[in-house]
Amino acid sequence: AQTVTQSQPEMSVQEAETVTLSCTYDTSESDYYLFWYKQPPSRQMILVIRQEAYKQQNATENRFSVNFQKAAKSFSLKISDSQLGDAAMYFCAYRSPGFGNEKLTFGTGTRLTIIP
């Protein structure tokens, strides 16, 4: 079974600075998908970024980018120019490909605080 580990329960960053959230995973599959979800105080689960394992290029979405290291099974999220609205719980998640259970396996989350 796949597992996802987020080793930083809490992180903080000064507004406008850059922060990196760590995520590692364990799998025997060669093809899979990785996600970062943001959960603000409203509790809504918001997709931040998605990475396909067969793609070498790291995904980016505006101020959000990932460092995907397939051999090391690492998938970190970098937030540039941090804003107050980035304060949230961030979850890393893994998903197997195909037509089976579309289950997301989540990490335990990292709570990000933005310091004004």
Next chain:
Amino acid sequence: EAQVTQNPRYLITVTGKKLTVTCSQNMNHEYMSWYRQDPGLGLRQIYYSMNVEVTDKGDVPEGYKVSRKEKRNFPLILESPSPNQTSLYFCASGPRGSNEKLFFGSGTQLSVL
């Protein structure tokens, strides 16, 4: 607007009193699933459904039931709730095999006293 609607958002109940959390999606998705979120544990899958009348257990199914009589609805049933089922619950849906994102409901905070 494409959405997954969960009700209620908050629920306080007592041990043993049957309850149902409703989930409905308007995107014609085949796949639907329930998760529970607990501090320090992240989100864990309870049950999932790949189509009407097709349901299966996830990682933590004990104490829960589901049904999928219609494509749009996927209720979560707690027949005899216990305090260890106090949690934040999420319903999610998505088209099968697309490998795109899942759409999440806004969550139901359940407290069992």
